[in-house]
Amino acid sequence: MRLLTTLAYALALPIVLVVVWWFASAGSESVFWPPLSKIVGVFGETWNADRWTGDVLPSLARLAVGYLVALVLGVLLGVLIGLHRPVRAFCEPTLEFFRAVPPPVLVPVIALFLGYTGDTSKVVTIAVGCVWPILLNTVEGVRGLDEVMLDTARCYRLSAWTRLRQVVLRGASPQIAAGARQALSIGVILMVISELFGANRGLGASIVQFQRSFAIPQMWTGIILLGILGFLLSVLFRLVEHYALAWYRGLRQADRGA
Amino acid sequence: MNRSPARTARRGLATALVLALPLALSACGGGDTDEGADGTTSITVGVIPIVDVAPIYLGVEKGFFKEEGLDVELELAQGGAAIVPAVASGQYQFGFSNTTSLLLAQTQDVPVKVVTAGVNATEDPSADMSGVLVKAGSDIKSPKDLEGKKVAVNTLKNINTTTTNELVRQDGGDPTKIEYVELAFPEIGPAVEKGDVDAGQVVEPFLTIGTQAGMTDLGSNFVAADPGLAVAEYFTSTSFAESDADTVEAFTTAMNESLDYAQAHPDEVKKILPTYTDIDESVVAELNMPQWTSEIDAESIEKLADLADQDKLFAKDPDVDALLP
Numbered sequence: 287m288r289l290l291t292t293l294a295y296a297l298a299l300p301i302v303l304v305v306v307w308w309f310a311s312a313g314s315e316s317v318f319w320p321p322l323s324k325i326v327g328v329f330g331e332t333w334n335a336d337r338w339t340g341d342v343l344p345s346l347a348r349l350a351v352g353y354l355v356a357l358v359l360g361v362l363l364g365v366l367i368g369l370h371r372p373v374r375a376f377c378e379p380t381l382e383f384f385r386a387v388p389p390p391v392l393v394p395v396i397a398l399f400l401g402y403t404g405d406t407s408k409v410v411t412i413a414v415g416c417v418w419p420i421l422l423n424t425v426e427g428v429r430g431l432d433e434v435m436l437d438t439a440r441c442y443r444l445s446a447w448t449r450l451r452q453v454v455l456r457g458a459s460p461q462i463a464a465g466a467r468q469a470l471s472i473g474v475i476l477m478v479i480s481e482l483f484g485a486n487r488g489l490g491a492s493i494v495q496f497q498r499s500f501a502i503p504q505m506w507t508g509i510i511l512l513g514i515l516g517f518l519l520s521v522l523f524r525l526v527e528h529y530a531l532a533w534y535r536g537l538r539q540a541d542r543g544a
Numbered sequence: 545m546n547r548s549p550a551r552t553a554r555r556g557l558a559t560a561l562v563l564a565l566p567l568a569l570s571a572c573g574g575g576d577t578d579e580g581a582d583g584t585t586s587i588t589v590g591v592i593p594i595v596d597v598a599p600i601y602l603g604v605e606k607g608f609f610k611e612e613g614l615d616v617e618l619e620l621a622q623g624g625a626a627i628v629p630a631v632a633s634g635q636y637q638f639g640f641s642n643t644t645s646l647l648l649a650q651t652q653d654v655p656v657k658v659v660t661a662g663v664n665a666t667e668d669p670s671a672d673m674s675g676v677l678v679k680a681g682s683d684i685k686s687p688k689d690l691e692g693k694k695v696a697v698n699t700l701k702n703i704n705t706t707t708t709n710e711l712v713r714q715d716g717g718d719p720t721k722i723e724y725v726e727l728a729f730p731e732i733g734p735a736v737e738k739g740d741v742d743a744g745q746v747v748e749p750f751l752t753i754g755t756q757a758g759m760t761d762l763g764s765n766f767v768a769a770d771p772g773l774a775v776a777e778y779f780t781s782t783s784f785a786e787s788d789a790d791t792v793e794a795f796t797t798a799m800n801e802s803l804d805y806a807q808a809h810p811d812e813v814k815k816i817l818p819t820y821t822d823i824d825e826s827v828v829a830e831l832n833m834p835q836w837t838s839e840i841d842a843e844s845i846e847k848l849a850d851l852a853d854q855d856k857l858f859a860k861d862p863d864v865d866a867l868l869p
Binding site for chain 1: 699700725
């Protein structure tokens with residue numbers, strides 16, 4: 287019953303929106319606001335097998351690689367900076383500066399160094415944009431670790447590796463997850479933006495291509511598909527988070543109960 | 545906290561309505577023009593900051609539009625793709641767009657209608673406004689060598705690819721083996737120089753900038769498609785053409801005068817270019833000028849339609865007669 291209520295709450299607004307869109311656009315004569323029924327009608331033929339293998343999957347692969355690179359780099363550097371006070375004092379103002387630069391403006395710069403076409407510049411664009419929230423949140427998470435716990439771990443002569451894994455990374459993981467979730471949405475945005483320069487295939491490039499050739503219903507299907515993919519990615523993320531941070535939820539529940 | 549589901553549902557509906565409002569509003573964009581007190585009509589024309597639209601700037605300066613009772617405001621857009629929707633929805637009354645884009649728009653039921661010629665290519669393949677650049681000393685010696693190569697164009701699946709394909713086809717190559725990538729015109733030259741792409745199709749002033757930097761021009765894709773190719777036109781929306789026929793006629797008259805004037809006065813064209821483009825003076829002096837004529841070349845437009853059809857750009861056959869005035 288409870289699950290049903292949750293589900294009803296989650297689905298109510300999307301259903302209302304779709305219904306309103308469907309009927310508000312039903313009699314639309316405007317080429318640029320086609321009826322939703324027409325958009326849905328061309329969805330299947332637009333996103334056929336060739337588009338999935340040629341556009342959608344390569345885009346998602348670039349997103350995955352860029353995001354993972356950012357995750358590894360962000361956590362690694364974040365732990366390093368977070369654990370050492372001098373390094374932190376040395377780096378933090380600079381990091382804040384880089385984080386403040388909107389990643390899309392870096393696209394032309396990255397293209398200049400890594401070439402306009404090809405996957406490298408696109409993956410790097412995604413990674414460069416995603417790394418900042420992960421890095422800064424990791425630094426915060428590591429900094430906020432309980433000193434006593436760190437000292438205790440040292441006193442018990444846990445090896446450096448065990449301390450890193452069981453105390454530092456685990457302790458900072460709620461914060462790391464928060465940064466990683468932020469980075470995911472930035473990654474989706476950059477996946478699209480990186481394809482606006484020097485691309486011939488890809489999800490973002492397809493949407494622009496539809497717009498240029500005035501295939502407006504097809505353009506809308508691309509936008510809807512992007513939204514659905516973004517939603518699925520966030521669901522996937524929550525699932526991973528759910529299992530990885532199970533201990534944390536338990537801890538909080540115990541705290542609240544006490 | 546106690547939140548009633550009914551209240552939440554109401555709030556959800558309100559949000560939905562707010563979000564849906566622009567949908568309903570956008571359905572009623574008008575194409576009205578402001579009639580001034582002195583009898584002049586204000587119109588907005590969407591143009592691109594390139595050599596091709598020099599006549600309209602010249603015409604405004606010379607007062608050709610004033611004579612017809614038109615007060616022209618020129619809006620610079622990033623590319624033709626942004627102008628077509630703006631004209632179709634009545635935001636601009638007229639616009640400048642390449643022929644293939646207009647044909648594409650028509651096959652997708654975007655209500656556009658050509659009012660007059662825009663710009664034509666030259667008849668000389670070695671002195672045209674369009675060309676395909678390769679690095680000095682490149683293995684690509686003639687258009688057919690582009691087979692299997694990576695070629696940069698400003699817009700995929702448009703006039704630049706269909707005409708470049710024709711250039712390769714006429715040279716005995718297979719254009720289906722070309723891999724096109726999309727880059728903005730200013731970036732194409734540097735990308736060719738870096739070897740990021742093997743070749744790049746450009747128009748003036750980027751052709752002259754490229755050859756001045758030592759790059760080789762393989763030949764004109766526009767002239768290959770048709771000597772004197774009808775590259776672009778000025779257009780309006782079908783609804784505006786019907787509701788404001790007088791304004792359309794006045795615009796056409798003034799525009800035709802401007803086109804003929806520009807063709808007869810290349811020096812004045814070169815003088816007006818720096819006022820709306822960033823083209824360097826040393827480049828302006830060397831530019832290959834396009835041709836301007838007040839005659840719409842219907843055959844040339846048919847030719848472009850055939851080329852686009854050959855490359856399977858159209859969802860359905862375009863109706864060239866309906867597109868032209």
